[in-house]
Amino acid sequence: MALVVSVIYLDGDQEKGTKISRAGKALVQFENGDQFEGEFGEDLNKKDGIYTWASGASYEGTYVDGGKSGQGTYVYPNGDRYVGEWESGQKHGEGTELYVNGDVFKGHYEHNMRQGEGVYTYASGAKLTGTWDKGAVVEAVWEHGSRRLSTRTVLKKLHSRLSKRFSVSSARSFAKLVQEEDAEEDNGDGPVKLKPLGVIISGAPASGKGTQCEMIRETFGLTHLSTGDMLRAAVASNSPLGQQVKSVMESGGLVSDDLVIQAVRERLDQDDVREHGFLLDGFPRTAAQAEALADLGVSVDLFLMLNVPDDALVARVTGRRIDPETGNSYHVEFNPPPEEIEDRVVQRADDTEEKVKVRLEAFHDNIGNIVTYYEPVMVEIDGLQAKEDVWTEVEAALKQARDDAEAASKKEKDAAAEATD
Numbered sequence: 001m002a003l004v005v006s007v008i009y010l011d012g013d014q015e016k017g018t019k020i021s022r023a024g025k026a027l028v029q030f031e032n033g034d035q036f037e038g039e040f041g042e043d044l045n046k047k048d049g050i051y052t053w054a055s056g057a058s059y060e061g062t063y064v065d066g067g068k069s070g071q072g073t074y075v076y077p078n079g080d081r082y083v084g085e086w087e088s089g090q091k092h093g094e095g096t097e098l099y100v101n102g103d104v105f106k107g108h109y110e111h112n113m114r115q116g117e118g119v120y121t122y123a124s125g126a127k128l129t130g131t132w133d134k135g136a137v138v139e140a141v142w143e144h145g146s147r148r149l150s151t152r153t154v155l156k157k158l159h160s161r162l163s164k165r166f167s168v169s170s171a172r173s174f175a176k177l178v179q180e181e182d183a184e185e186d187n188g189d190g191p192v193k194l195k196p197l198g199v200i201i202s203g204a205p206a207s208g209k210g211t212q213c214e215m216i217r218e219t220f221g222l223t224h225l226s227t228g229d230m231l232r233a234a235v236a237s238n239s240p241l242g243q244q245v246k247s248v249m250e251s252g253g254l255v256s257d258d259l260v261i262q263a264v265r266e267r268l269d270q271d272d273v274r275e276h277g278f279l280l281d282g283f284p285r286t287a288a289q290a291e292a293l294a295d296l297g298v299s300v301d302l303f304l305m306l307n308v309p310d311d312a313l314v315a316r317v318t319g320r321r322i323d324p325e326t327g328n329s330y331h332v333e334f335n336p337p338p339e340e341i342e343d344r345v346v347q348r349a350d351d352t353e354e355k356v357k358v359r360l361e362a363f364h365d366n367i368g369n370i371v372t373y374y375e376p377v378m379v380e381i382d383g384l385q386a387k388e389d390v391w392t393e394v395e396a397a398l399k400q401a402r403d404d405a406e407a408a409s410k411k412e413k414d415a416a417a418e419a420t421d
């Protein structure tokens with residue numbers, strides 16, 4: 001017990017001394033630099049007040065027989081705090097620890113140690129809900145957003161890296177440990193990584209797919225895969241594929257399934273598609289292509305169908321002009337190209353009335369079979385509306401598909417976590 005070097009009673013005439021001699025409010029200085037300002041009882045013991053240690057720690061609360069008992073707040077030198085119940089100088093009962101890093105533990109204590117149920121909430125929002133025994137966790141579930149680690153995983157992670165039992169202090173570093181382990185091994189326990197969306201947009205030639213695709217790409221970040229663009233690029237570069245498909249494309253007919261399927265298969269395997277998902281435009285155009293896509297195990301979250309009557313399509317196609325520099329599409333009547341590019345816009349070789357009829361026929365012959373593959377995820381949109389109104393519906397359908405995919409991912413993850421319990 002540190003030596004008292006001065007006692008100043010505060011409730012009377014500031015009577016001074018070097019030991020507690022009566023009940024009342026006093027400021028006591030100790031030889032080691034500690035001090036206490038508070039009430040002393042008839043038994044000359046502290047009743048309540050603020051004890052400040054030379055280290056910077058402090059306790060503000062009630063005392064019984066001179067020991068911390070009842071309600072009190074202890075502030076550690078670094079600023080961490082315990083607010084709660086005390087008995088015989090120890091944390092005992094319900095209490096909350098608030099750490100300067102923003103973490104909070106709320107639970108039950110016995111003899112200074114966590115005992116029984118408690119929740120450790122990390123500043124990041126993660127939460128460890130568990131049961132403690134003599135300061136060590138014996139059961140815990142860790143949650144962060146939609147991610148959940150079962151007791152077994154929590155303990156496994158800790159046992160592999162820390163002491164045999166999950167110690168008091170290890171609760172504080174658990175969030176960091178999880179992060180580190182995630183960085184080391186992506187073992188399926190990682191944050192719920194959403195499966196990239198797979199979307200198909202379908203519609204007859206000039207139904208407005210290109211315009212919507214551009215907006216989908218910008219808004220949702222999907223990789224736009226247009227088989228028409230891929231094939232035209234092949235023709236333009238005079239590649240072996242280009243040489244094979246040039247004449248059939250010019251006639252308005254369909255390129256053979258084998259060639260298109262091969263080109264799509266290679267494209268779907270690339271990193272940008274794996275990472276950002278895909279927006280298939282102009283594919284599948286036949287039942288065989290839909291079948292091939294299914295065989296590849298590609299899952300489709302949304303099949304958008306733009307409906308436009310044939311006569312409107314013929315007018316759109318024959319007036320369509322393309323800017324070869326930007327790829328932007330215009331219409332001589334409905335959306336004329338700006339004056340400065342008027343001279344350079346071109347008409348696609350297959351955008352004539354004669355060829356569009358062939359293309360429309362191919363579309364109608366096949367579409368009935370194709371939709372049977374995608375009926376559960378099909379959303380039909382009236383493509384005769386203004387492009388902004390079409391976009392409103394397209395955007396809503398994509399958001400819905402994204403929410404559905406997210407909910408499905410979470411469900412899968414939760415089921416997996418339950419299974420490991």
Ligand code: AMP
Pocket residue numbers: 205227228229231248249250252253254255256257260281282283284285286289350359
């Ligand atoms: P598009 O730009 O989508 O109208 O496609 C232009 C032309 O490319 C079509 O008329 C076909 O000759 C060819 N083409 C594009 N996609 C396919 C496909 N999935 N299957 C067969 N031919 C295709």
